[in-house]
Amino acid sequence: EAGVAQSPRYKIIEKRQSVAFWCNPISGHATLYWYQQILGQGPKLLIQFQNNGVVDDSQLPKDRFSAERLKGVDSTLKIQPAKLEDSAVYLCASSADRTGGYTFGSGTRLTVV
Amino acid sequence: KQEVTQIPAALSVPEGENLVLNCSFTDSAIYNLQWFRQDPGKGLTSLLLIQSSQREQTSGRLNASLDKSSGRSTLYIAASQPGDSATYLCAVGTYNQGGKLIFGQGTELSVKP
Numbered sequence: 001e002a003g004v005a006q007s008p009r010y011k012i013i014e015k016r017q018s019v020a021f022w023c024n025p026i027s028g029h030a031t032l033y034w035y036q037q038i039l040g041q042g043p044k045l046l047i048q049f050q051n052n053g054v055v056d057d058s059q060l061p062k063d064r065f066s067a068e069r070l071k072g073v074d075s076t077l078k079i080q081p082a083k084l085e086d087s088a089v090y091l092c093a094s095s096a097d098r099t100g101g102y103t104f105g106s107g108t109r110l111t112v113v
Numbered sequence: 114k115q116e117v118t119q120i121p122a123a124l125s126v127p128e129g130e131n132l133v134l135n136c137s138f139t140d141s142a143i144y145n146l147q148w149f150r151q152d153p154g155k156g157l158t159s160l161l162l163i164q165s166s167q168r169e170q171t172s173g174r175l176n177a178s179l180d181k182s183s184g185r186s187t188l189y190i191a192a193s194q195p196g197d198s199a200t201y202l203c204a205v206g207t208y209n210q211g212g213k214l215i216f217g218q219g220t221e222l223s224v225k226p
Contacts, residue, residue, distance in 0.1 A: 006156075033213065033214075040218075041218055041219075042117070042202055042204075042216030042217050042218045042219055043157070043202075043204075043216050044216070045213050045214070045215075048211065048213055055211055056211050056213060091156060091157065093157075093214075099144040099145060099164070099206065099212060101145070101147055101159055101162040102147065102159065102204075102214055103159065104149070104156045104157040104158075104159075105156055106155060106156040107155070107156040109154065
């Protein structure tokens with residue numbers, strides 16, 4: 001079974017620029033999550049999709065972050081404009097259902113300078 | 114609101130020792146609890162998933178226990194090896210938060226040869 005694919009692996013941008021991350025979950029997994037992990041901390045959920053609908057985006061900074069999951073498969077997370085404090089690893093995960101185990105991708109390390 | 118705490122934050126042991134990592138959570142109404150491993154600059158690798166009806170899970174040299182009533186889980190690593198050096202994260206899926214995984218801040222383990 002193929003894992004969760006994420007790209008790019010690394011990204012360096014200047015503040016106020018925009019950036020987008022892509023995630024392809026495990027085939028058949030209905031639930032997709034985007035987490036933000038700041039250095040030295042545990043991951044924090046940004047947004048949760050069930051198929052192509054948003055279940056929870058309560059911790060997503062909606063003035064600058066947006067996410068979509070078209071056709072209930074791939075997902076894109078965008079930041080515009082980026083701030084220095086957005087420097088973090090952005091992790092995508094998927095699960096078959098809410099009670100199942102999560103599988104994480106390798107993450108995208110974002111550095112905002 | 115679910116809060117997850119991991120103690121200790123960092124641990125250094127000589128090779129061959131048996132060790133225990135601790136995780137506590139404040140809301141016992143959980144779907145499951147999952148232990149992850151994270152190598153520097155990498156994504157999360159799932160180690161063990163314990164459903165709320167289970168008391169423990171084992172995989173090789175790893176054993177995880179769950180005591181819902183006291184809000185605690187432990188990860189036991191037998192005969193530690195330098196290759197076990199990584200950050201270990203505990204996460205719980207909570208009923209009243211849509212099942213999303215809430216993470217602790219992790220325990221950074223270093224096993225010295």
